[in-house]
Amino acid sequence: MTETACRLYLVTPPALEPAAFAPKLTEALDAGDVACVQLRLKDCSDDAVRRACDALRPIAQERGVAFILNDHPELARETGCDGVHVGQQDTSYAQARRIVGNDAIVGVTCHDSRHLAMEAGEAGADYVAFGAFFPTTTKDAAFKAEPELLRWWSELMEVPCVAIGGITQENCGPLVSAGADFLAVVGAVWNHPDGPGAAVRAFNAAIAAAEG
Numbered sequence: 001m002t003e004t005a006c007r008l009y010l011v012t013p014p015a016l017e018p019a020a021f022a023p024k025l026t027e028a029l030d031a032g033d034v035a036c037v038q039l040r041l042k043d044c045s046d047d048a049v050r051r052a053c054d055a056l057r058p059i060a061q062e063r064g065v066a067f068i069l070n071d072h073p074e075l076a077r078e079t080g081c082d083g084v085h086v087g088q089q090d091t092s093y094a095q096a097r098r099i100v101g102n103d104a105i106v107g108v109t110c111h112d113s114r115h116l117a118m119e120a121g122e123a124g125a126d127y128v129a130f131g132a133f134f135p136t137t138t139k140d141a142a143f144k145a146e147p148e149l150l151r152w153w154s155e156l157m158e159v160p161c162v163a164i165g166g167i168t169q170e171n172c173g174p175l176v177s178a179g180a181d182f183l184a185v186v187g188a189v190w191n192h193p194d195g196p197g198a199a200v201r202a203f204n205a206a207i208a209a210a211e212g
C-alpha cells in the first residue's frame with residue numbers, strides 16, 4: 001500500500017457495546033491505512049470507558065495504530081492509551097499534558113480559530129483539530145471551518161492539523177488538497193452501507209486521488 005501524506009483518523013461512534021464493536025474496528029483497521037483511533041464515548045461512566053479501552057485498545061495497538069481517548073486524560077493514562085484529545089470545554093491542554101506525560105499524544109480542538117490553534121501549537125499540542133467542515137449529525141457542531149484554514153495552517157506551521165465534521169469519501173478531496181494531515185471520521189466509516197472495511201478502502205483511494 002502506498003503511504004500517503006494525509007491519513008485517516010477514525011473516531012468511534014458516541015455509544016457502543018465493546019464486544020459488538022470490536023469486530024467492526026478490526027475490519028476497519030485490516031482494510032487499509034489508518035493512523036489512529038479515538039475512543040469517543042459520550043454520557044457514559046468511567047467504568048464503561050475503562051471496559052471499552054480494555055477491549056479496543058489492543059486491536060489498534062497490535063496493528064501499530066495509535067489509540068487515543070477523548071475527554072479523559074486520567075483514564076487515558078490509567079488504561080495505557082497512546083494519548084488524549086481535549087476540547088475547549090474539557091481539561092486544559094497544560095493539565096492534560098501534566099496528566100498523560102510528555103511521551104503521550106495530546107490533541108486539541110480548535111474549531112475554526114487560528115488563535116486557538118496557535119495557542120495550542122505553541123503550548124506543545126501534537127495536533128490541532130479544525131471543524132466542522134461539513135454538516136454532521138454525529139455532534140451538534142457550533143463552528144464551521146473552511147478548507148482555507150487548513151491551507152493557511154499547513155503552509156505556516158509544523159504541527160499537524162486534523163479536519164473533522166461530516167467528512168465523506170466524496171467530499172474529502174478539497175481538505176486533502178488544502179493540507180489536512182489527518183481526516184477524522186465517524187459516520188462515513190461506521191455507517192457505510194458496505195461496512196467499515198469498504199469505507200476505509202474508499203477513503204484511502206479518495207485521499208490518494210486528491211494527492212495526485
Ligand SMILES: Cc1ncc(COP(=O)(O)OP(=O)(O)O)c(N)n1
Pocket residue numbers: 011038040070071085086087088089090107109129130139162164184
Ligand atoms: C479529532 C477531534 N477533533 C475534534 C473533536 C471534538 O472535541 P470536543 O470539542 O471536545 O467535542 P467532543 O468530541 O468531546 O464532543 C474530537 N473529539 N476529535
Ligand SMILES: Cc1ncsc1CCOP(=O)(O)O
Pocket residue numbers: 131132135136137138139141164165166167184185186187188
Ligand atoms: C466530534 C466532532 N467534532 C466536530 S464534528 C464531530 C463529529 C464528526 O462526526 P462525523 O464524521 O460523523 O461528521
Ligand SMILES: [Mg+2]
Pocket residue numbers: 070071085086087090
Ligand atoms: Mg471533548
